[in-house]
Amino acid sequence: MKPPPGGLFASTVPYYARFRPAYDPRLFALLGRRFLLDGSQRVLDLGAGSGALTLPLAPLLREVIAVDPEPEMIAEGRRLAAQAGVSGIEWRLGSSDTLPAMDVGPVLLVMGAAFHWTDRERLLRDLDILIEPEGAVVLATCGARHDDLEPPSWLPVVEEVRRRHLDFEHPRSSGPAGYPDVRHQEVLLRSPFSRIEEVHWDRTVSRSVEEVVGLQFSYSFTSPAALGPGRPDFERDLRQALNAFGPDGESFDERVRTEAVIAVRPLG
Template identity: 30%
Template structure:
């Protein structure tokens, strides 16, 4: 079932993937009128970067992911943070009809998809999710910033060159963050009968070399993750190329496509 992002890759993902700042969770709660009575499904939840902060705003969150190792680490993070209203389910986008049968129609306030939609058949997924949503609920496609190797900074261009030399090919994967993908997702939501609003949350962060290299490794599959000694060699190459800089400023643009079923209102709205 998995996509090859288990094992050590899941560990890198948990440690180095960006989380979501408070304003992103606020925007999601506002978009769908989420309350303490709601349930949310976080599809492609990874190690819980979005599911865990959402849990503080609703009755329960169900994190769904095709990688068992991701879910193991997410469950551990929830335990460590004493978050008791999140459940974890091994599954994928094709399992959504079964989820409707399990939870019931109109039972979910929102389905969130954070930086995972590029692995899914988004058009059929948008159609399959509608029966799950309560009035005023909807689907949120959350894009968590441009990949480290594609940003418009000197350090990112250097990282990109290092990756090209290492992999033997230019790293061009946008993970759904590019304008064409965003347009395609929006068009797909509209075609499925949703009303779509876009919210952007921007912030700056400073990361170190360890975060830079770990972030790259978190995006590789198990089959392409270098052996431990090769990882050290790659980190050394990046360190040498970026010398003397050791801290790197990152501008993160989080884009939220909040889609509600056309004609629906938020609970209590007039």
């Protein structure tokens, strides 16, 4: 789990929890039923960020170990947990690379939204040691693009401004530091966690102009660090373009999907 250079993730911290869409509550209800979560279990959230998965999970568990390589994300997670009155979270600085030496102890589930930033095969071998016999790897995402979901009508406006200011598209490179060419499911099928269940839920999220702008700053590729000195111009041009596209306080709607791949060991 290796963040991009230059503190790109660190600069997203003020925007991440505020502007990224929250996971659908039905995900946590499903996990509660599926794994009989009764307040006695321990779960590892690997690549926890500011706690998008950690905070909703914690009330169902005895403990969540929330691990992230960015100190700023850990600090923000602690702040948000205290603000929400959520306890039972151990925030730890680390990554998939440092996990074997972190003495996490046995856990029922390992949650992850940053699997694509890891050496997936090696990580799954390490998780086979940590995860209890009836446990699982749960790969969760929210807000990713899907061919069967129509993209929001305002997205080309954002992309055009992004091209003008950054002169590149959202990177899709393969390998541990990008978006792998091999799907996570294929890697899981070759791992100790080869029995896979896939679930998803869709809902509509409505945003204001300010929220669409803030959302861009939550991504590493349009983070304040990536934009650098050009950030004020990017923000001005994007706000103007969005206001021209949807004037008079019109909301900017998007169909957002929460999905999870739940992988357990084979029966027997």
